[in-house]
Amino acid sequence: MIILKKRDLLISFLLLVATAVNAQERVTIELTKGWKFSKGINEKAFENNFKDSKWESVTVPHDWAIYGPFDKEIDKQSTAIVQNGEKVATEKTGRTGALPYIGEAWYRNQFSVPNFDKNKKVILLFEGAMSEPKVFVNGQKVGEWNYGYNYFYFDITNFINSNGNNSLAVHLSNLGSSSRWYPGAGLYRKVKLIVKNKESIDQWGTFITTPIVSDNLAKVNIKTKVTGENLCIITKINDATGNEVAVDKTDAIFGNEFEQNIAVNNPHLWSPESPYLYTAVSQIYVDDILKDEITTRFGIRTIKYEANKGFSLNGKVRKLKGVCLHHDLGPIGTAINKAALRRQLTILKDMGCDAIRSSHNMPSLEQLELCDEMGFMFLAESFDEWAKPKVKNGYNRFFETDAEKDIVNLVHATRNHPCIVMWSSGNEVPDQWGSEGVKRAKWLQDIFHREDPSRLVTVGMDQVKATMESGFGALMDIPGLNYRLPLYEEAFKKFPQGFILGSETASTVSSRGIYKFPVVKVHSKQYPDFQSSSYDLEYCNWSNVPDDDFVLQDDKPWVIGEFVWTGFDYLGEPTPYDEMWPSRSSYFGINDLAGLPKDRFYLYRSRWNNNDKTLHILPHWNWEGREGETTPVFVYTNYDSAELFVNGKSMGIQRKNNSTPQNRYRLMWMDVKYKPGTIKVVAFDKDGKAVAEESIRTAEKPCQIKLEADRSSLEANGEDLAFVTVSVVDKKGNPCPTATNQLQFSVSGNGRYRAACNGDATSLELFHLPTMKLFSGKLVVLVQSTQETGKIALKVSGRGLKEATMLLYSN
Ligand code: GAL
Numbered sequence: 070m071i072i073l074k075k076r077d078l079l080i081s082f083l084l085l086v087a088t089a090v091n092a093q094e095r096v097t098i099e100l101t102k103g104w105k106f107s108k109g110i111n112e113k114a115f116e117n118n119f120k121d122s123k124w125e126s127v128t129v130p131h132d133w134a135i136y137g138p139f140d141k142e143i144d145k146q147s148t149a150i151v152q153n154g155e156k157v158a159t160e161k162t163g164r165t166g167a168l169p170y171i172g173e174a175w176y177r178n179q180f181s182v183p184n185f186d187k188n189k190k191v192i193l194l195f196e197g198a199m200s201e202p203k204v205f206v207n208g209q210k211v212g213e214w215n216y217g218y219n220y221f222y223f224d225i226t227n228f229i230n231s232n233g234n235n236s237l238a239v240h241l242s243n244l245g246s247s248s249r250w251y252p253g254a255g256l257y258r259k260v261k262l263i264v265k266n267k268e269s270i271d272q273w274g275t276f277i278t279t280p281i282v283s284d285n286l287a288k289v290n291i292k293t294k295v296t297g298e299n300l301c302i303i304t305k306i307n308d309a310t311g312n313e314v315a316v317d318k319t320d321a322i323f324g325n326e327f328e329q330n331i332a333v334n335n336p337h338l339w340s341p342e343s344p345y346l347y348t349a350v351s352q353i354y355v356d357d358i359l360k361d362e363i364t365t366r367f368g369i370r371t372i373k374y375e376a377n378k379g380f381s382l383n384g385k386v387r388k389l390k391g392v393c394l395h396h397d398l399g400p401i402g403t404a405i406n407k408a409a410l411r412r413q414l415t416i417l418k419d420m421g422c423d424a425i426r427s428s429h430n431m432p433s434l435e436q437l438e439l440c441d442e443m444g445f446m447f448l449a450e451s452f453d454e455w456a457k458p459k460v461k462n463g464y465n466r467f468f469e470t471d472a473e474k475d476i477v478n479l480v481h482a483t484r485n486h487p488c489i490v491m492w493s494s495g496n497e498v499p500d501q502w503g504s505e506g507v508k509r510a511k512w513l514q515d516i517f518h519r520e521d522p523s524r525l526v527t528v529g530m531d532q533v534k535a536t537m538e539s540g541f542g543a544l545m546d547i548p549g550l551n552y553r554l555p556l557y558e559e560a561f562k563k564f565p566q567g568f569i570l571g572s573e574t575a576s577t578v579s580s581r582g583i584y585k586f587p588v589v590k591v592h593s594k595q596y597p598d599f600q601s602s603s604y605d606l607e608y609c610n611w612s613n614v615p616d617d618d619f620v621l622q623d624d625k626p627w628v629i630g631e632f633v634w635t636g637f638d639y640l641g642e643p644t645p646y647d648e649m650w651p652s653r654s655s656y657f658g659i660n661d662l663a664g665l666p667k668d669r670f671y672l673y674r675s676r677w678n679n680n681d682k683t684l685h686i687l688p689h690w691n692w693e694g695r696e697g698e699t700t701p702v703f704v705y706t707n708y709d710s711a712e713l714f715v716n717g718k719s720m721g722i723q724r725k726n727n728s729t730p731q732n733r734y735r736l737m738w739m740d741v742k743y744k745p746g747t748i749k750v751v752a753f754d755k756d757g758k759a760v761a762e763e764s765i766r767t768a769e770k771p772c773q774i775k776l777e778a779d780r781s782s783l784e785a786n787g788e789d790l791a792f793v794t795v796s797v798v799d800k801k802g803n804p805c806p807t808a809t810n811q812l813q814f815s816v817s818g819n820g821r822y823r824a825a826c827n828g829d830a831t832s833l834e835l836f837h838l839p840t841m842k843l844f845s846g847k848l849v850v851l852v853q854s855t856q857e858t859g860k861i862a863l864k865v866s867g868r869g870l871k872e873a874t875m876l877l878y879s880n
Contacts, residue, residue, distance in 0.1 A: 094361050095265040108174040134170035134254040135402025139833045141650045143167050144245045163653035166251030166640035176239045185231050190267050194222040197258035205238040215467040218430035220482040247462035251640030253403025268297030269361035273481035277367040278523045287336035287369045293327045302327045305350045338383045339368025339487040341423040344444035368487025376567020380629040389630025390677045391424030395639035399662040400826035400836035407435045408790040414443050421677025426632040429453035429496040431479050440488035450493035457499035480520040492517050492526045501532040507541045529572040537563045552612050571631035576612030578656035579603045581667045581828050582845025584688035588701045599646045599831045601656045603668045616730035638662040654830045661828030663849040671705040689806035690765045692743045700743040704736040708752035713738050716746035769799035771808045773871035783854040785879040793850045808846040812867040814839040819879045820861030823853040854879045
């Protein structure tokens with residue numbers, strides 16, 4: 070009881086704050102605190118009046134499964150992965166991350182509604198709930214939503230207790246064999262309460278497009294769906310500095326929708342290089358009384374897909390330099406966190422990446438907001454399955470009944486984000502086979518068109534031959550090919566669109582800092598340590614190395630870009646070790662699960678980042694026991710040629726050339742014999758002048774700990790994160806690339822230890838415990854702010870090492 074009272078006080082306080090910062094007409098309250106959570110009790114618990122005093126107190130967003138422990142038995146799927154060409158079923162252990170996501174759970178909270186009266190409407194909004202949420206308010210069921218990745222809301226006005234407290238209860242249920250990767254579990258995205266007048270703008274009721282754009286004029290089309298009689302709308306457009314640049318008023322309503330066309334002079338266009346954002350402030354009046362006001366951010370830009378010309382943004386043809394991302398954030402699981410998302414995008418920006426594909430489901434709204442702000446184009450995907458299953462309990466169970474409403478919510482909730490340049494209705498769906506699938510493809514694409522005529526739709530197709538024969542590929546707005554490089558030409562000829570998207574490319578596998586000998590290009594290679602080589606020459610039987618994609622991207626004007634699988638490693642799908650325990654996370658990432666760059670990061674950076682120079686050497690140079698053995702040296706660079714020196718002795722000059730895809734994009738010295746010391750590379754400009762150099766030294770034994778934070782100043786909001794890279798160096802300060810020391814972490818002051826990750830796909834150490842081994846000499850510690858401002862100290866220690874402390878600030 071006491072707990073309840075305290076919670077109520079807190080809620081009232083939150084309500085006060087929320088009311089103070091919002092216009093009176095509309096109040097949005099994030100339900101983050103005061104949640105009680107219990108796992109393992111079934112839906113019936115509800116009938117026993119919830120004895121929740123012993124339940125765990127949690128904050129939302131929350132992922133109940135990320136705390137582990139990892140367990141080989143969890144969701145052990147005995148299956149033949151057909152899309153990977155497998156014919157015989159084998160046991161796949163870490164396929165969904167070996168984390169305890171399966172089962173039922175309840176979340177409960179209390180809330181009150183400020184100034185509730187008969188003129189108010191109350192919306193309860195979930196930005197995602199994993200999965201099959203059933204929602205109850207004051208003991209009555211208000212609704213349910215099957216798909217764990219989607220945003221949904223209920224009008225709960227008729228369920229509200231006008232005086233005082235309301236109880237909210239959410240039941241979630243995750244079945245085994247429901248996913249091909251770690252899906253997370255729980256209320257992993259935000260839950261919001263929106264209190265507004267009955268006469269108001271509908272949820273997701275605005276739709277802003279910019280159908281005509283020139284240098285000196287943009288036509289901004291704004292459709293606004295409303296509820297109420299005798300309404301009038303005023304829409305003001307503000308530029309990025311908040312200055313009003315246009316305003317329009319109308320009372321001409323068609324059905325329940327206003328439509329305004331507003332001229333913006335000399336518009337600043339949105340692009341990845343210049344992500345300029347306007348806001349539209351929509352106000353609804355009845356008899357000059359303001360009833361509702363919302364602010365919608367948007368961008369002015371044009372997108373076009375044309376035969377033989379390709380994709381253009383604001384009239385300029387360009388190729389998408391994209392990566393696919395799963396939704397988990399490594400060591401913090403799927404619980405959405407803006408700081409973690411921002412860090413991912415900052416890393417990708419430095420690589421020169423300009424596009425993201427949310428594979429294979431709806432992106433978080435936070436990710437879209439950041440892409441709008443930081444400048445990334447977005448391919449927003451919906452499904453990994455239609456009616457035909459990939460996993461027994463996947464979306465196939467809901468497809469017939471839910472697909473339309475799932476697409477409607479995806480489009481309505483996200484369509485004003487300028488970053489979204491195309492939709493995807495599916496990924497490698499088994500429905501690519503058969504005539505029913507063609508009909509489904511058309512049905513889904515038509516729904517997207519109906520809801521958003523301003524964007525085109527793709528499907529990531531892997532059964533390219535089948536889609537050529539059935540008409541599936543021909544009907545897609547944008548034919549997307551997953552891998553299948555040898556079929557690009559044929560697809561371009563046979564499909565009518567006149568362009569092809571590499572909707573999924575590469576799937577090269579590697580482990581950060583691990584190199585295997587001899588160095589050969591090979592698929593499906595396995596090693597006894599369950600790691601893959603970072604020479605970036607290992608791939609799957611359906612995929613390829615990056616250079617093979619580069620050739621098509623560079624030589625075929627009709628290829629409109631690529632989305633590399635994947636930007637970061639993710640939990641689950643540990644190919645090529647999906648039958649090997651303890652592998653539990655992917656090897657596909659350009660960056661590892663901790664967000665640390667693998668060598669491949671620099672290969673993409675050397676192509677994609679046109680503003681900065683890249684000169685990166687691999688492998689490391691600590692090969693005790695391999696003296697005199699062949700140890701190839703690769704350099705990833707945007708310089709055309711370079712000379713390599715081993716302990717001062719020249720190994721010759723290498724120049725990029727067209728003899729093989731690898732020689733075209735990498736500089737490679739294949740015959741270098743290992744000798745401890747220093748390797749140095751000197752790069753030349755077009756005139757043969759030495760312009761840059763890099764070197765790596767053989768390190769002695771680990772001596773001291775080194776800490777580097779991605780940022781030292783945090784926001785005191787209880788959510789912000791600093792990512793501190795921890796490494797060890799020898800007594801001269803050289804990084805120790807093979808160190809595996811066990812380290813301990815402690816955080817004091819106004820912050821807390823959140824998690825650590827070393828990027829080792831076979832590690833069973835738990836992320837939230839304050840100790841972990843280094844992997845290839847590195848790991849990352851996440852320090853979280855509290856709501857107190859002040860200093861935060863992170864101390865890292867390890868046996869035999871000089872410890873290190875880092876000060877962070879929370880403001
Ligand atoms: C693709 C699939 C992805 C992932 C990838 C691994 O076929 O679309 O979800 O499984 O393979 O290479």
